[in-house]
Amino acid sequence: MAHFHYLCRHRRNAIKTTTLFLVLVTALTATVELLRQTIIEELTREAANGIYSDYIGALRNAFRSNETVILVPFDSGFLDMTANFYISSIKKHGIREVLFIALDREACSGLAESLRPDHPNCVSYAAEPSSERAATWGTAEFRRKNMMKRQLILYALRARYNVLMTDVDMVFVENPLPDLRDSCKAVNCDLAIQWDLKHSNFNGGFIYARRTSVTRWIYERQLEYDQNADRVMNTEQQQLNVAIEEIRSEHNSSVTVIPMNTTKYPVGKPFFHKRRCPPSGRLDGVVALHNNYLRENNNKIFRLKECALWEYDGPDGYYTDANRRYLSYQYNLRNGKKEYQGLLNAFLIGQVLNRTVILPNSFYREGDLQTNLLLRVYQRLDMYFIQDFNRCTRGNYRESSFLNNSFVPAEVRNSKSDLYHIITGSKDDFWINGSEVRLLRARDIEKGPTVGEIQTWFQRVRQSVLQFDTLYGNFQQLPYETYLGAQFMELVRPLDGPLKFHKYITEGKLQAKLRNGKKVYSAYVTKDT
Numbered sequence: 001m002a003h004f005h006y007l008c009r010h011r012r013n014a015i016k017t018t019t020l021f022l023v024l025v026t027a028l029t030a031t032v033e034l035l036r037q038t039i040i041e042e043l044t045r046e047a048a049n050g051i052y053s054d055y056i057g058a059l060r061n062a063f064r065s066n067e068t069v070i071l072v073p074f075d076s077g078f079l080d081m082t083a084n085f086y087i088s089s090i091k092k093h094g095i096r097e098v099l100f101i102a103l104d105r106e107a108c109s110g111l112a113e114s115l116r117p118d119h120p121n122c123v124s125y126a127a128e129p130s131s132e133r134a135a136t137w138g139t140a141e142f143r144r145k146n147m148m149k150r151q152l153i154l155y156a157l158r159a160r161y162n163v164l165m166t167d168v169d170m171v172f173v174e175n176p177l178p179d180l181r182d183s184c185k186a187v188n189c190d191l192a193i194q195w196d197l198k199h200s201n202f203n204g205g206f207i208y209a210r211r212t213s214v215t216r217w218i219y220e221r222q223l224e225y226d227q228n229a230d231r232v233m234n235t236e237q238q239q240l241n242v243a244i245e246e247i248r249s250e251h252n253s254s255v256t257v258i259p260m261n262t263t264k265y266p267v268g269k270p271f272f273h274k275r276r277c278p279p280s281g282r283l284d285g286v287v288a289l290h291n292n293y294l295r296e297n298n299n300k301i302f303r304l305k306e307c308a309l310w311e312y313d314g315p316d317g318y319y320t321d322a323n324r325r326y327l328s329y330q331y332n333l334r335n336g337k338k339e340y341q342g343l344l345n346a347f348l349i350g351q352v353l354n355r356t357v358i359l360p361n362s363f364y365r366e367g368d369l370q371t372n373l374l375l376r377v378y379q380r381l382d383m384y385f386i387q388d389f390n391r392c393t394r395g396n397y398r399e400s401s402f403l404n405n406s407f408v409p410a411e412v413r414n415s416k417s418d419l420y421h422i423i424t425g426s427k428d429d430f431w432i433n434g435s436e437v438r439l440l441r442a443r444d445i446e447k448g449p450t451v452g453e454i455q456t457w458f459q460r461v462r463q464s465v466l467q468f469d470t471l472y473g474n475f476q477q478l479p480y481e482t483y484l485g486a487q488f489m490e491l492v493r494p495l496d497g498p499l500k501f502h503k504y505i506t507e508g509k510l511q512a513k514l515r516n517g518k519k520v521y522s523a524y525v526t527k528d529t
Contacts, residue, residue, distance in 0.1 A: 055152070056159055058099060058123035066097045068162040068177060073125075073149050075103040076110055078297060082168045083114040084304065084312035089172035089288075091118065092311075097177070101125045101152060103145050114312075125152065146204070147226040154219040157211050167205035169291040169300055171309050176288045179264065180208040187256060190214045193240070194290060195259030196267050202259065203267055204240050206290060214255050218243050269293040272303060298386040305399040311407065319407035326398065326412075327355040329468040338472045343492055344480055345471035347393065351483045352454050355466060357397045385491075392488035403465070415464035420457075424448055424473035437469050448475030 063069050070090075074082040082100070090098050100122040102108040108122040125148060149165060156163045164177060184192050194206040209215050221243040248255045262270075264287040271289060283289060291309075294300050304310040313319050327350045331339060342360075350357045389397075403413050421437045425445040440457055442449040449457075458466060480489060 055101065055123050055125050056155060058121065059156060059159060059161065062099060062121045063097055063161070066161070068097060068164065068181070069156060070095065070098040070164045070166060070177070071101060071152055071156065072098060072166055072168060073101045073103055073145070073152060074107060074111070074168050075126075075145065076107045078168055079107070079110050079114055080301060080312060080314070081297060082111055084301075084310055085168040085170065086111075086115060086118070086120055088309065088311040089170065090120070093172060093175045095172075095175050095177070099123065103148055114315075147223070149204075150219055150222050150226070153207070153209055154216065154223065157209060157216050157219065160211055162211050163207075163209045165207045165209070166288075167290070167292070170206055171283075171289045171291060171304070173283045173286045173288060176265075179287055180260075183258065183260075184208060184210060187258060189256040189258045191218070191244075191255075191257045192260055193257060194265050194267060195262055197262045197270065201238070202240055202257075203290065203292070205292060206260075206265065206288065214247065214251075214253060217247050217251065218255070221247060264288070266290065267292055272307075296384060296387060298384075298390060302386045302399065306401055308401045308405055310405075313407060319402075319405055320409060322409045322412055324412075324464075325353075325355045326358050326402075326465045327353065327468070328358040328403075328465055329360055329471045331360045332470060338470075340493060341474055342471040344484060344489065345473070345475060345478070346468070347397075347488075348478055348480055348483045349454055349458075349471070350396070352451055353458055353466070357393075358402050358465070359397060359400050361400045388491055392485065392491055412464040417461050417463040417466050419467045419469050421469040422449060422471070422473070422475075424475075426473060444477070447477050448473060450477045451479070 059069060072082070072085070086100070089095075098121060100108070100111060100120050102111070102122060102124045103126045105124060105126060108124050111122055112119055153163050153165050164180065180192055183189075190210055190212045192208040194203040195201075196203050209219075218240075222239055225239055225243070244255055244257055247253070263285055266286065267290045269292075272291075272293075289309075291300050291304055294303065301310065317324075327346060329342060329346050331342065346357045349355075402408065418438045419436060421439050423439055423441045423445060440449075442453055
C-alpha cells in the first residue's frame, strides 16, 4: 500500500512539473510573439500611409524560411527595363528570393501585364500615382525614390533579413547571392557595395546589407539626412559614404564595408565606354553588370539591345514576330556624311517597301566623336537622341545585333536575300564589299533611282531580310522629306567635322552647330552621369 501511495505521489509531481513546463513554454512563446508584434507595430507607425504593413507582410508571406531577400524597387517609368531584368536576370537563373517593390500605385499591375502569364512577387510601396516618365538622375523625384529605397532596406534589416538591393538596370550573368554571401562571410562584413573604381566611391544601386546593428545605424543615419534639409546631398553615393564615416567616428566601431570586385561587378562607364559591347557576346568573369552612367532610360535600353543583353519581347513581339520584314545595310568607311546619306536611304527604302531597318555596326574609337551618328548615345553628348529617334521613326528600326539574338525565329534569321548595291556612277561604287554583290543600275544613273524603280526591284523579294551592301549616294529623285520628315533629317544630320568629346566634358549647355551656322541640337553635358 505504501508503495502504491509513493507511485501516485510521484505521478502527481510529474504531472505538476509537466504542466508548469508547458505553462512556461506557452508564456515564453506569447512573450516572443508580443515582442514581435510590438516591433511590427512600432515600425508600422513609422511608415506613412500604411504602406509599410503591406511591404513587411509581403516579405514574411513570401520568404518565411529565407534569411536573405533580393529587393527590386521600380516604377511605371521603368516597366520595360524591369520586365527585362526579371526575364534575363531572375527567371533565367531560377532565383526565387525576390520581391519587386512598386514605387507608384500602378507599377505592380503594369509589371504583371508585361510579364503575363508570369506573376513575380510584387508589392506597392507608394501612395503616389504612376509616372510614365522615368525619374532622371539628379532630380527631386530621383532623390525621393532613393529615400524610399533606403527605407525599404532599413525595414527589412529590422525584420531580420539580409538584403540585396538592386536597381533594375543591372544584368545578372549568374545568381550573385552565393558569391556575395561567401565574400561577406569571409571577412564578417556589414555591407558589400558595388565599387566605382574610376571615381573611388561606392555605388548605391547594388548593395548587399547584412542584418547587423552597424548596418541598421548606417541606414538610420541616411534617413536622418533625408529629413534634414541642411544635410541633403547631391548623390546617393555621397550620402552613403558620409554615413559610413560618421558611424565609424561616433560609435568608435569597426564598420566592415567591402567593395565588390570590379571585374565581377563592373559599373557601366568602364565596361561599356571602353569597349561598348563584349566582342565575343559573352560576359566572361562577370557576375552582375550595372548598365548605368547613362541619364535616359531609352539610351540604357538601346545599349542593352546593342550588346545582346535585352530579352524582353514586349507585347508586339519585338524579336519573335515572324511576319515582319527587315532591311539591312553596311558601313565600310568612317565618314559622317556617308553614314548620314546611307541612313536616309535605308529608312526611305524601308518606308517604301514596308520593311524595318536594321542599323549597321557603327565605327567606334574611345573618346572621339568624329561625326559618327550613334556615338552620341555612348558618349552622352545628346541625352535625348534615342528618345527623339524613336519618336521620329515610330520605333521602326532594330539594333545592329538584332539578328544574333536567340529570340529571333530561325526562319527570319536564316531568310536573307542576295546582297544588293545600287550603282550611282560616283566614287561610292568603289566601296562595294566583295564580289557576291548584285548590281542595280537606275535609268538615270547620275540622279539615282526613283521610288517606282525601287518598288520594281525589291517589291517581290520574299526573304525576311533584304540585304544591301552600302547605301551611300545622294539619290536626287527620292523625296526624302516627304517620306522621312524634316525633323528626322535634322535630328540625324552629322556634326560639323571631328569633335573631341573631352573638350566638352563641362557642366552646362552645349550647342553643336553646322557649317551654315544652324543649330543641330542642344544637350546638357555633365561630368559623372
